[in-house]
Amino acid sequence: MADIKRQLIVFDFDWSMADQDTDRWIFEVLAPDVRRKMKTLQLETQWTDLIAQSLREIHGRGATREQIEHTLQIMPFHPAMVRAVNKLKSGGKTTFFCLSNANSIFISTILKHKGLESLFDEIITNPAEWDPSGLLKLRRRVDPNGPQHSCTVGCSPNMCKGEELVAFLARHAPEYDRVVYVGDGSNDFCPVLRLRSQDMILCRRYRGLEKRIANEGEELGMRCQVKYWAGAWEVEELFGELAI
Ligand SMILES: [Mg+2]
Ligand SMILES: [Zn+2]
Numbered sequence: 001m002a003d004i005k006r007q008l009i010v011f012d013f014d015w016s017m018a019d020q021d022t023d024r025w026i027f028e029v030l031a032p033d034v035r036r037k038m039k040t041l042q043l044e045t046q047w048t049d050l051i052a053q054s055l056r057e058i059h060g061r062g063a064t065r066e067q068i069e070h071t072l073q074i075m076p077f078h079p080a081m082v083r084a085v086n087k088l089k090s091g092g093k094t095t096f097f098c099l100s101n102a103n104s105i106f107i108s109t110i111l112k113h114k115g116l117e118s119l120f121d122e123i124i125t126n127p128a129e130w131d132p133s134g135l136l137k138l139r140r141r142v143d144p145n146g147p148q149h150s151c152t153v154g155c156s157p158n159m160c161k162g163e164e165l166v167a168f169l170a171r172h173a174p175e176y177d178r179v180v181y182v183g184d185g186s187n188d189f190c191p192v193l194r195l196r197s198q199d200m201i202l203c204r205r206y207r208g209l210e211k212r213i214a215n216e217g218e219e220l221g222m223r224c225q226v227k228y229w230a231g232a233w234e235v236e237e238l239f240g241e242l243a244i
Contacts (some may be wrong), residue, residue: 078232162190
């Protein structure tokens with residue numbers, strides 16, 4: 001480990017950095033009937049489009065920007081995660097990159113509340129903005145009317161996390177000595193396949209990524225090292241081993 005001079009930590013956001021899923025939490029707190037409806041609509045509507053549509057629906061019935069921001073601020077987020085990233089960042093040799101299927105407003109609102117607004121060099125996610133009426137307008141990262149990504153691993157049409165990781169690495173040459181990806185979901189499997197043998201996935205247990213690694217990892221030639229965790233306090237421990 002003595003030869004690691006430049007390290008990249010890639011963070012998924014929902015259930016990886018944060019201890020909940022922003023897209024679902026907002027509606028569970030503010031409009032559980034909309035949350036219930038999402039369960040049937042998600043079979044026919046692309047997920048990002050469904051969240052955009054659900055945000056319009058609660059705006060139409062009076063949910064305010066302040067309510068949404070407050071709901072994000074009270075979402076579970078483990079203090080050990082805040083300690084873990086701050087400690088690694090303070091070493092000065094680690095870059096942080098957020099790669100998430102949530103959206104820019106959900107993520108920035110929560111990071112600001114935790115004092116982590118300058119943690120990430122880049123946040124790649126679905127773009128969102130408040131309009132003056134208090135509606136949170138959300139769009140897919142990949143415009144449905146333009147060229148689509150060419151993922152064959154099963155990423156949602158709104159974004160291929162594998163392609164985004166490769167593009168990030170190209171923008172930030174030279175190569176990092178080590179890339180560590182923290183993820184939990186089935187959509188984190190595609191970027192994990194792009195990691196090298198000296199890289200590492202910190203995979204959250206009991207969720208989609210763990211299953212995909214077990215079922216498809218070997219077959220699809222996954223090369224990186226794998227470590228598992230369940231609570232953020234264990235990420236703090238693992239980051240202690242990665243400190244440079
Ligand atoms: Mg996730
Ligand atoms: Zn992909």
